[in-house]
Amino acid sequence: MRYAVYGLMMTAAMWCGAAQAQQKTLYVAAYGGSFEQTMRKDVIPAFEQKHSVKVEYVAGNSTDNLAKLQAQKGNQQIDVVILDDGPMYQAVALGFCGDLAKAPVYDDLYDLAKIPSNKAVNFGAVGTGIVYNKKVFDENGWPAPASWKDIEDAKYKKKLVVPPINNSYGLHALVMMARLNGGGEKNIEPGFKEFRDKVNPNVLVYEPSPGKMTELFQSGQALVAVWGSGRAKALADTGFPAAFAYPKEGGIVLASAACPIAGSAKAAEAQAFVQHMLAPEVQTALATGAGFGPVNRTVKLAPEQQVGLPYGPEQMGKLLVVDWDTINANREAWNKRWTREIER
Incomplete structure (x- = not known):
């Protein structure tokens, strides 16, 4: 009987631990509008399922979300931020972004996706x-x-x-x-x-x-x-x-960039989310749903999906960087x- 009770207690503890793991929340600040709709429908669910984490979406334009980072300096409540490339360079300069962890997906990107500081990455153009x-x-x-x-x-x-x-x-x-x-x-x-x-x-x-x-x-x-x-x-x-x-x-090029926030308590999940934004299936969803040219060289779009987007090495190679x-x-x-x- 004692062993049975002990087994039940262990099972309950394991169940509680799993529930707590599933309840971890990652705060992602990014654009509203059609981009938010694409993220909620085609990008976030797969990440939540794979990493057993809840993504809380904080909608705002680049100026608003950079202002949030500045207001929360020293007590950041955001784990990942998505900004236009210009404001992202400001976020990096102000020390808000952590170093990107190494991952194979970064080897698949066009050069214009890479930000010299290695603290943020352009995921769409x-x-x-x-x-x-x-x-x-x-x-x-x-x-x-x-x-x-x-x-x-x-x-x-x-x-x-x-x-x-x-x-x-x-x-x-x-x-x-x-x-x-x-x-x-x-x-x-x-x-x-x-x-x-x-x-x-x-x-x-x-x-x-x-x-x-x-x-x-x-x-x-x-x-x-x-x-x-x-x-x-x-x-x-x-x-x-x-x-x-x-x-x-x-x-x-007008790029959209993502960075993991320095000092985040969910650093591993934040790094994983940034990498997720670069995965071929996510890049395809962002292309078809939000009009972003894929920065991952391995992405293959059908001809009708390419209309209106910078796509492929020739077009990406012609875009200038400021x-x-x-x-x-x-x-x-x-x-x-x-x-x-x-x-x-």
Whole structure:
């Protein structure tokens, strides 16, 4: 009888231990909207099942989630954060990200996925280029935009929309205009001059909101815009004749990155979650559900799944990378100058 009771006690203890293990919670801060829907439906359930952990999703844009990390400094409640590449470089510089643990999946990535600090990794990419109304272009016999310089064409007067530079798409355009005129991230002056003198006359509005940008195209007020391949795909998926062009000088990669938070009590699970984001099946789900170009070289997409995405070694190889460390060191001053000189 004594042995039977002991056996029952051991079984109960084992059951309680298993239950406690299943109740471990991993806090992941990431984007809302369609990305959150894809994560909840196609990404998180498999991770929870494999690792016996509950994922608590904290939705917010990159600015909001970086602010959460800063507010919780010294008492982090987030275990994994997902941010745009620019804010992620800031998170790394501020010491919020831990070193990535070695794993075989990192050997399968394109070079643009790798962040030099090895404290974060880009798990998905879209390209910044030029979106245009193909129907109107065809009706007018206009060729598709082929260069960053094309946004200066007088036929787009008050028909061009560019996000402001506190948005990555607008920032990318400023950097490219600087590069094409003898400057770059370390000498942004030519970019400001090009916008002020040659781009501004064509700009209808500097619009940061994706919803408003969509409305401007649908109402016919906008015919061309500096925007992302993922945004163009989402607009085209509504039935609107949106097309996307990578300028001949190169599109710029706008990547989404993940990092395990330094000092997390769930460090092993956080590392596993970052690696999970890079697995071929997750990369495929993010491509088809959220419009992210896969950074894992082994991912195979069907032709219809590739539409609107940067995909494969040729396209990934043509995407340009900006110097985020220089940009982040100057961005506040650039934003003030932009407001004063360009959007006045």
